[in-house]
Amino acid sequence: MAEDWQNGGFGLYIHWPFCEAKCPYCDFNSHVSRSIDQSRWREAYLSEIDRVAALTSDRILDSVFFGGGTPSLMDPDTVAAIIDRVQRRWRFANDIEITLEANPGSVEAGKFAAFRQGGVNRISMGVQAMNDRDLKRLGRIHTVAEARAAFDIARGEFDRVSFDLIYARQDQSLADWRTELTEALSMAIDHLSLYQLTIEEGTAFGDRYARGKLRGLPPDDIAADMYEATQEICDKAGMPAYEVSNHAKPGAESRHNLIYWRYGDYAGIGPGAHGRLTLDGQKQATEAWLNPAKWLEERDKGQPEKLRETLSGSDQAAEMLMMGLRINEGVDLGRFSSLGGTLNADSLDFLVEQGLLVVGNNRIIPTPSGRMILNTVLQKLLED
Amino acid sequence: MTNLAHIRNFSIVAHIDHGKSTLADRLIQETGTVQDRDMKEQLLDSMDIERERGITIKANTVRIDYKADDGETYVLNLIDTPGHVDFAYEVSRSMRAVEGSLLVVDSTQGVEAQTLANVYQAIDADHEIVPVLNKIDLPASDCDRVAEQIEDVIGIDASGAIQVSSKTGQGIHETLEAIVQHLPAPKGDRDAPLKAMLVDSWYDAYLGVIVLVRIMDGVLKKGMRVKFMSNNTLHHVDRIGVFRPAMQVIDELGPGEIGFLTASIKQVRDTRVGDTITNERNGTEKPLPGFKPAQPVVFCGLFPVDSAEFEDLRDAIDKLALNDASFSFEMETSAALGFGFRCGFLGLLHLEVIRDRIEREYDIELITTAPSVIYHVYMRDGEMIELHNPADMPDLSKVDHMEEPRIKATILVPDEYLGDVLKLCQDRRGIQMDLTYAGSRAMVVYDLPLNEVVFDFYDRLKSVTKGYASFDYQMTGYRQDNLVKMQILVNDEPVDALSVMVHRDRAEMRGRAMCEKLKELIPRHMFKIPIQAAIGGKVIARETLSALRKDVTAKCYGGDATRKRKLLDKQKAGKKKMRQFGKVDIPQEAFISALKMDS
Ligand SMILES: Nc1nc2c(ncn2[C@@H]2O[C@H](COP(=O)(O)OP(=O)(O)O)[C@@H](O)[C@H]2O)c(=O)[nH]1
Ligand SMILES: C[S@@+](CC[C@H](N)C(=O)[O-])C[C@H]1O[C@@H](n2cnc3c(N)ncnc32)[C@H](O)[C@@H]1O
Ligand code: SF4
Ligand SMILES: [Mg+2]
Numbered sequence: 006m007a008e009d010w011q012n013g014g015f016g017l018y019i020h021w022p023f024c025e026a027k028c029p030y031c032d033f034n035s036h037v038s039r040s041i042d043q044s045r046w047r048e049a050y051l052s053e054i055d056r057v058a059a060l061t062s063d064r065i066l067d068s069v070f071f072g073g074g075t076p077s078l079m080d081p082d083t084v085a086a087i088i089d090r091v092q093r094r095w096r097f098a099n100d101i102e103i104t105l106e107a108n109p110g111s112v113e114a115g116k117f118a119a120f121r122q123g124g125v126n127r128i129s130m131g132v133q134a135m136n137d138r139d140l141k142r143l144g145r146i147h148t149v150a151e152a153r154a155a156f157d158i159a160r161g162e163f164d165r166v167s168f169d170l171i172y173a174r175q176d177q178s179l180a181d182w183r184t185e186l187t188e189a190l191s192m193a194i195d196h197l198s199l200y201q202l203t204i205e206e207g208t209a210f211g212d213r214y215a216r217g218k219l220r221g222l223p224p225d226d227i228a229a230d231m232y233e234a235t236q237e238i239c240d241k242a243g244m245p246a247y248e249v250s251n252h253a254k255p256g257a258e259s260r261h262n263l264i265y266w267r268y269g270d271y272a273g274i275g276p277g278a279h280g281r282l283t284l285d286g287q288k289q290a291t292e293a294w295l296n297p298a299k300w301l302e303e304r305d306k307g308q309p310e311k312l313r314e315t316l317s318g319s320d321q322a323a324e325m326l327m328m329g330l331r332i333n334e335g336v337d338l339g340r341f342s343s344l345g346g347t348l349n350a351d352s353l354d355f356l357v358e359q360g361l362l363v364v365g366n367n368r369i370i371p372t373p374s375g376r377m378i379l380n381t382v383l384q385k386l387l388e389d
Numbered sequence: 390m391t392n393l394a395h396i397r398n399f400s401i402v403a404h405i406d407h408g409k410s411t412l413a414d415r416l417i418q419e420t421g422t423v424q425d426r427d428m429k430e431q432l433l434d435s436m437d438i439e440r441e442r443g444i445t446i447k448a449n450t451v452r453i454d455y456k457a458d459d460g461e462t463y464v465l466n467l468i469d470t471p472g473h474v475d476f477a478y479e480v481s482r483s484m485r486a487v488e489g490s491l492l493v494v495d496s497t498q499g500v501e502a503q504t505l506a507n508v509y510q511a512i513d514a515d516h517e518i519v520p521v522l523n524k525i526d527l528p529a530s531d532c533d534r535v536a537e538q539i540e541d542v543i544g545i546d547a548s549g550a551i552q553v554s555s556k557t558g559q560g561i562h563e564t565l566e567a568i569v570q571h572l573p574a575p576k577g578d579r580d581a582p583l584k585a586m587l588v589d590s591w592y593d594a595y596l597g598v599i600v601l602v603r604i605m606d607g608v609l610k611k612g613m614r615v616k617f618m619s620n621n622t623l624h625h626v627d628r629i630g631v632f633r634p635a636m637q638v639i640d641e642l643g644p645g646e647i648g649f650l651t652a653s654i655k656q657v658r659d660t661r662v663g664d665t666i667t668n669e670r671n672g673t674e675k676p677l678p679g680f681k682p683a684q685p686v687v688f689c690g691l692f693p694v695d696s697a698e699f700e701d702l703r704d705a706i707d708k709l710a711l712n713d714a715s716f717s718f719e720m721e722t723s724a725a726l727g728f729g730f731r732c733g734f735l736g737l738l739h740l741e742v743i744r745d746r747i748e749r750e751y752d753i754e755l756i757t758t759a760p761s762v763i764y765h766v767y768m769r770d771g772e773m774i775e776l777h778n779p780a781d782m783p784d785l786s787k788v789d790h791m792e793e794p795r796i797k798a799t800i801l802v803p804d805e806y807l808g809d810v811l812k813l814c815q816d817r818r819g820i821q822m823d824l825t826y827a828g829s830r831a832m833v834v835y836d837l838p839l840n841e842v843v844f845d846f847y848d849r850l851k852s853v854t855k856g857y858a859s860f861d862y863q864m865t866g867y868r869q870d871n872l873v874k875m876q877i878l879v880n881d882e883p884v885d886a887l888s889v890m891v892h893r894d895r896a897e898m899r900g901r902a903m904c905e906k907l908k909e910l911i912p913r914h915m916f917k918i919p920i921q922a923a924i925g926g927k928v929i930a931r932e933t934l935s936a937l938r939k940d941v942t943a944k945c946y947g948g949d950a951t952r953k954r955k956l957l958d959k960q961k962a963g964k965k966k967m968r969q970f971g972k973v974d975i976p977q978e979a980f981i982s983a984l985k986m987d988s
Contacts, residue, residue: 201943262946265947266945278947281947324953359916380960381937382915
């Protein structure tokens, strides 16, 4: 019998927890460290790959993703060694996607060729803003010119290069964003991630926000306008959203992220990495130690998992719904109920009636306005 | 038993924070009543809430033995009374049990509104009064000015005022001497039939109801059978004692003495404050002039946030009522809030204290609805209905007219804030009755409708005067006015728990303010929500809460599945704190916050 995860595929996430500087909005597990013992990290990743592969060796691997932090700071040799080891442990899908997140600085630009030679076939670049004043306010250490140069080099090496922008920034108007986005689209190849700035607790921005010191953020209504403008402009440019914040030309979607959203299985390797692995028929949620030194230490002792819990059927169903309603194809109700998920029937009727959801072909899909208020929609659907 | 000439009974009257409790502590300590090692601050404020808020809610008493400079040993009985206006009634009855008062005035502050209210009660009870100027250790202390103010404003001789620091202990000895020298000894006839005043009573889990008594005539002994004259109930006295301040059992209490008795009484309600206690047979002929029981003046609904906790709430309220005869309650059903209780209180502080105790001691989260006063609704057919709850307002076509309770409010305020205070009183439909000066402080007297005061008047007063005003009030009676019931409709449905009685001329303003507040308090929903205020069928104010446009999380990767699932669980818990009205969730705090006015 096929297991549920096969509907989403199987991927490997590799977390590199270091950056050159910490951005004030960022709550990813990223640290600034002066001395990084690349060879020690390489060994740790390799043995971790061996450990995880022993649990899942019979699978076909659809994707590998080097995320961070700033994995473009990794030694290209390390990246190559990791890919090599991965290839020895699993069978690769014919069209395997191997992505590496890169910051658009000059150092990184010089490494792209080596990354490609090591096996990387897709780059996701954090451009974030298209003017230098805003890059500065976001704490970024590159300029727009550097980003453009890095992007050009990357696209010379790779067929698939995506980049990220953050909008609804301080003092950004709706008109500013429209202009910026149009400019970005003229540079884009076939994939773009467009994130509304989120003020995260425990970040420098979060702190300033709590103290009322983060001024000029667009009000909620303007941010909503920006999101709507994003849909309109990208649709026209032939890069519609396939997920809340991700846009691609048809066929150019990120396969790796689709594994998450389709609620497939993924192994998480590296500090703070999360995984979802179906082992002996049970879906396990894993979480590795967050602190890099602690992770290395525990890895040396045998395994760096901080937590592993078996997810109940209804937890899995809830997660599948939370992830799946973010993408255009929505969620298969058959899959959902066979995991043991139940939807609040009154809520479902109400949401359909309000034009926030459509149900058809045994799938449930949010409408554009439903997607915008997905948190509330989910909460309603999962009400007791 | 103590010789009458060696007894002094007194109370301490003071404005809040002028040092009543601290002075009591010093008196207790100086006389060695409590060993130093058992000394903790604010000995007489025993309840948690009293300690935390620094207020005395119930009357407390302590018996102090004092060896005076004249070589004689005296028994001093102190009754500590609440200072807050809500409990003015408790003060008045305690005053009848003693012969004198220490009038404590903070010598850095001077006379305040509660000083006045309380000292007039002492004067009414024919007390001998010894002024005490406290906090002389502070640099801002100005005894001459404050003594002069006492003479000017209160009209009593302050030339013999004692200068005290309850902090350093300076003047404590002089205070004890003044109690002995200047306060009168009680009178009484040991050989007459027993005549004892029931001063107060409260429930104790081990001993049942404890009755605080003052013996006027005769002797109260353990084992006696006594009669409570108001209801002719008979009781067997199984314990007699005094407070030091811990309970100490003794065999008898004679004339002039203050102590307690227990008699296996189960409910505080079976004991009437002010009652006369006498012998079962051949008792006294003439009971003491009785007190009227304290009447609740402020009413509100208390509902459990979690409707499953209704029975727990009933339990909690039953238990609290056992010990508080002035608190009334009856079951209430609200279309919006389900089952709860309509409760009556002596005032807002009393309301808050009871609500806090239910939430804290019984761990029940509550929704409190808008406080209301008692309106007199005169019907066309001549009947008069007491309206405690706007939801019960009868059909207007049958109503002839309505009356509302009024108060006489006394406010003392530094000159510079006078303008703001007058404006506040004026805005609340007040009528100025008097304006005089006591030094650089103005004393204003206003006739105000109680319903304009019960809610947030005191908070507003504190805020416009930066805390420098003091306030006290007395109920004066009922007066007819143009009152209407204002309903609030959320998403076109009336929310009964938000209905309020308002003056017709103020209805638009209040309606607008409430709609605006609710617009802020109710979270955006998936649809737009009209919020309206209406009188009868007529809408007088309206706001629209626009629909939620966007709340989706921008980025969501592999690790976020867990995080999002937890967030969703948290939102579910958050929803429990809301009440559903039709399709709209209203947060529990909205029921009170919606009423707060910014001016
Ligand atoms: N400096 C000084 N502070 C005092 C004195 N008497 C009381 N206090 C302080 O004044 C505050 C109010 O005193 P408290 O006895 O609680 O006042 P009550 O509200 O009248 O019972 C407390 O912080 C006391 O410590 C005094 O003689 N000198
Ligand atoms: C793992 S992060 C960063 C990758 C890379 N280190 C960089 O900064 O370019 C992936 C993307 O998330 C987005 N992001 C991070 N924090 C964000 C926030 N607080 N609000 C919105 N987007 C955010 C940024 O666009 C970022 O490129
Ligand atoms: S946004 Fe990217 S570069 Fe900045 S701290 Fe986060 S992971 Fe590092
Ligand atoms: Mg006190």
